[in-house]
Amino acid sequence: MQASSPLVASLPALSINAPVALIYPFVAQQTLVIHKGRAITQAEFLRDLEWIASRLPAGGFALNLCEDRYYFLLGFCALLVKGAINLLPPNRQALALTELAQDYPDCYCVFDKAQDCDLPAINLVDLLKENRAPEPGTPTLPMIPAQQVAAIAFTSGSTGKPKANAKSWGTLAATARMLGQRLSADLVMPIIVGTVPPQHMYGLETTLFMPLQAGTIMHSDKPFYPADVQQLLTQLPAPIILVTTPIHLRALVNAGLPMPAVAGIISATAPLDQALAQSAEACFSTSLWEIYGCTEAGSMATRRSTQTAEWQLLQDFQLTLDDIGAIARAPHLLEDAPIQDQLTLLDTERFLLQGRNADMINVAGKRASLANLTLQLLRVDGVKDGVIFLPPQSTQAEVRPVAMVVSDRPEKEILAALALRIDATFLPRPLRKVASLPRNETGKLTAAALHQLWSQINDQR
Amino acid sequence: MSLQTQAEQELAKVLVAALDLEDLEPGEINPEAPLFDPGHSESLGLDSIDALEISLAIAKHYKVQLKADDENNKAIFHSLRSLSNYINSQRA
Numbered sequence: 001m002q003a004s005s006p007l008v009a010s011l012p013a014l015s016i017n018a019p020v021a022l023i024y025p026f027v028a029q030q031t032l033v034i035h036k037g038r039a040i041t042q043a044e045f046l047r048d049l050e051w052i053a054s055r056l057p058a059g060g061f062a063l064n065l066c067e068d069r070y071y072f073l074l075g076f077c078a079l080l081v082k083g084a085i086n087l088l089p090p091n092r093q094a095l096a097l098t099e100l101a102q103d104y105p106d107c108y109c110v111f112d113k114a115q116d117c118d119l120p121a122i123n124l125v126d127l128l129k130e131n132r133a134p135e136p137g138t139p140t141l142p143m144i145p146a147q148q149v150a151a152i153a154f155t156s157g158s159t160g161k162p163k164a165n166a167k168s169w170g171t172l173a174a175t176a177r178m179l180g181q182r183l184s185a186d187l188v189m190p191i192i193v194g195t196v197p198p199q200h201m202y203g204l205e206t207t208l209f210m211p212l213q214a215g216t217i218m219h220s221d222k223p224f225y226p227a228d229v230q231q232l233l234t235q236l237p238a239p240i241i242l243v244t245t246p247i248h249l250r251a252l253v254n255a256g257l258p259m260p261a262v263a264g265i266i267s268a269t270a271p272l273d274q275a276l277a278q279s280a281e282a283c284f285s286t287s288l289w290e291i292y293g294c295t296e297a298g299s300m301a302t303r304r305s306t307q308t309a310e311w312q313l314l315q316d317f318q319l320t321l322d323d324i325g326a327i328a329r330a331p332h333l334l335e336d337a338p339i340q341d342q343l344t345l346l347d348t349e350r351f352l353l354q355g356r357n358a359d360m361i362n363v364a365g366k367r368a369s370l371a372n373l374t375l376q377l378l379r380v381d382g383v384k385d386g387v388i389f390l391p392p393q394s395t396q397a398e399v400r401p402v403a404m405v406v407s408d409r410p411e412k413e414i415l416a417a418l419a420l421r422i423d424a425t426f427l428p429r430p431l432r433k434v435a436s437l438p439r440n441e442t443g444k445l446t447a448a449a450l451h452q453l454w455s456q457i458n459d460q461r
Numbered sequence: 462m463s464l465q466t467q468a469e470q471e472l473a474k475v476l477v478a479a480l481d482l483e484d485l486e487p488g489e490i491n492p493e494a495p496l497f498d499p500g501h502s503e504s505l506g507l508d509s510i511d512a513l514e515i516s517l518a519i520a521k522h523y524k525v526q527l528k529a530d531d532e533n534n535k536a537i538f539h540s541l542r543s544l545s546n547y548i549n550s551q552r553a
Contacts, residue, residue, distance in 0.1 A: 224513075225529050251514075251517055254517055255517060256520060424508035425508050425510060
């Protein structure tokens, strides 16, 4: 995955105001997606797309809740060609979806499986089953203005309200081309297999946009258990790129299953331990690349983790430091992106990651703000005071948060109520009741005071 | 709450160790309560990351590999009892 080839290296740079083809390079009879064992050509995809787009309302906003990657792609592109905007929610908790939709008039859902959501909903699988006349000839390739907003990705803000990050079509397309150039340029039409969902930025850029814009093929499955990954990879022809996370890599390496060789592994969401990166490369006889990115800038740097700790910026990215922190700029970004993590610049192309933003936690590709999780806890009936935080000595990269609560209700009830508001991944483990929280004179909770009380109550047990 | 069978007791220990559920005695798990439904009062409220951990522990302890493409995956993972029954059927 290292050398660059004439094919993708020559991808034209995208001008922010020009129309950009939905698929690039466009070769009608080329496979775009492998879906439930069937190869779908670019032309077949465009016909499905035309049909779906003709059956959706014009304009507006829709929550794309499709779980199958192909249906998600169809929903995403159908909304795009209609000039509508894909809303990508931070999680699927029914309450969270309803609250989010309030800000977007006439918002509906597109889905492929029964969803616990009380908004108007359109099932794409049903639409695809409808009778339609076969259309002769090659379907038209849609051209989308680069500055058109394609999606709004939500991250949990610290204020309790999800923060909206608008992503233009041109931004997403350009990112995918740069990733393709860095990671897959020497491979001929690699199949992208992802253990990550397409709804979050990382999965969107790699498993959806690299097939659309960087000459790779999407595999619609999302294999989960190590045995699933092994079985799928064994069935597919080379070359394959596996898109995954540190949590999944650890499971794959430790499962004790012989894994087939792949052309490359991509990992993101949390920094990967170097020993794990080495085991993963040995396990799959391949090279592993990590991607560094954030919701504001998207993917912005990569590194060969077994060889260096330094991140190399993607082409055209510029990083500057000021008093508040690092800021990323690039021609394909609509605005400058502030970076929440602490970075050290080495030169114009390389940086080191020094520390993660203390408020944001990231587990298996899901991001949450501790301040927001705490707010949700405080909204639970019967909770008088409470806090969700990371436990002391959390050396693991992806550690679960814990909670201390002042309440008369049993822990189990509080957790059950909290589960309606936040993703199960971030439910505190454990949640402990205390008589009061160690607030200082100004009402603040310092990490030191929290950790001291936490150790105290755990020692008593 | 129905009683854990001997096989379920063994599996409960494997799960509690694998998931670091320090507050939970293996014997306290209701063998028929859902493992993953956090809204259920007796559920362990597990999530997909736990499912991965469980699959590793089961592969190690029982030499059984779990798979998600199995139509019955949800039913298999429903409770301690269903999971224990599935493991037994795979070992036989």
